[in-house]
Amino acid sequence: xxxxxxxxxxxxxxxxxxxxxxxxxxxxxxxxxxxxxxxxxxxxxxxxxxxxxxxxxxxxxxxxxxxxxxxxxxxxxxxxxxxxxxxxxxxxxxxxxxxxxxxxxxxxxxxxxxxxxxxxxxxxxxxxxxxxxxxxxxxxxxxxxxxxxxxxxxxxxxxxxxxxxxxxxxxxxxxxxxxxxxxxxxxxxxxxxxxxxxxxxxxxxxxxxxxxxxxxxxxxxxxxxxxxxxxxxxxxxxxxxxxxxxxxxxxxxxxxxxxxxxxxxxxxxx
Ligand code: SAH
Numbered sequence: 001x002x003x004x005x006x007x008x009x010x011x012x013x014x015x016x017x018x019x020x021x022x023x024x025x026x027x028x029x030x031x032x033x034x035x036x037x038x039x040x041x042x043x044x045x046x047x048x049x050x051x052x053x054x055x056x057x058x059x060x061x062x063x064x065x066x067x068x069x070x071x072x073x074x075x076x077x078x079x080x081x082x083x084x085x086x087x088x089x090x091x092x093x094x095x096x097x098x099x100x101x102x103x104x105x106x107x108x109x110x111x112x113x114x115x116x117x118x119x120x121x122x123x124x125x126x127x128x129x130x131x132x133x134x135x136x137x138x139x140x141x142x143x144x145x146x147x148x149x150x151x152x153x154x155x156x157x158x159x160x161x162x163x164x165x166x167x168x169x170x171x172x173x174x175x176x177x178x179x180x181x182x183x184x185x186x187x188x189x190x191x192x193x194x195x196x197x198x199x200x201x202x203x204x205x206x207x208x209x210x211x212x213x214x215x216x217x218x219x220x221x222x223x224x225x226x227x228x229x230x231x232x233x234x235x236x237x238x239x240x241x242x243x244x245x246x247x248x249x250x251x252x253x254x255x256x257x258x259x260x261x262x263x264x265x266x267x268x269x270x
Contacts, residue, residue, distance in 0.1 A: 023138065029053065043069050050086075050087060059092055113138060120144065135194065141189060157248050162217075162252055166209070168195060176189040205263055233265055
């Protein structure tokens with residue numbers, strides 16, 4: 001296969017079939033009958049996904065890749081199912097999609113060897129649409145994968161960790177070195193799996209929770225009483241011990257508790 005990767009699209013094509021199969025196998029296939037692959041490129045993951053029982057949609061932004069995929073995976077060559085719905089190739093930008101429409105309101109797992117330049121945005125979009133996404137797995141830049149999976153008390157624990165883990169259990173599965181890609185990226189890659197929690201809504205105002213987490217980590221070295229100044233907290237509240245902590249010291253549950261305290265604070269101006 002000839003490859004002229006387009007850097008601005010984050011194109012690093014996986015060249016190792018064993019790893020591609022391992023990534024495809026990271027989906028448990030439980031609790032859904034639909035899978036969306038983001039950024040299939042030359043289809044190295046796609047061919048393993050097509051062996052699954054789920055219906056497969058792939059969304060690719062690069063028209064040359066789409067042309068290639070249509071050529072390699074003509075619908076009539078897909079043995080497993082005669083229905084044309086088994087496999088759909090869509091040309092488009094994942095970040096611009098309305099997922100409820102795209103998924104026809106059906107539970108859909110997401111997978112991909114993601115374009116690293118937009119991988120955090122992909123995760124945030126999945127979180128926003130979590131009621132439709134029971135499982136999400138794939139390859140990220142290793143540092144980002146670790147950040148998503150990280151627990152409190154670490155330098156890389158941050159907004160992405162807290163917001164993801166509020167709704168999903170995260171497992172770091174394995175690391176992939178640069179030399180199995182064409183062209184090789186400058187960094188290691190990591191594969192993770194997100195499994196939606198049975199209860200994926202919060203007992204507090206979610207908008208406020210998101211704002212508290214983001215605001216606290218925007219000044220991660222400061223104590224909460226100073227980084228959360230813009231919330232106009234009462235003096236009494238600010239004296240509570242939690243406000244002398246820094247954001248990386250708080251678990252997801254403690255962020256939920258903190259949000260609840262802020263929501264119930266007397267000044268009522270949040
Ligand atoms: N899955 C393939 C390609 C990975 S590279 C493999 O493992 O070899 C990332 C792919 O994502 C590229 O094909 C790139 O064109 C595509 N891509 C980049 N931005 C995208 C977007 N916003 N929406 C959909 N696909 C995108």
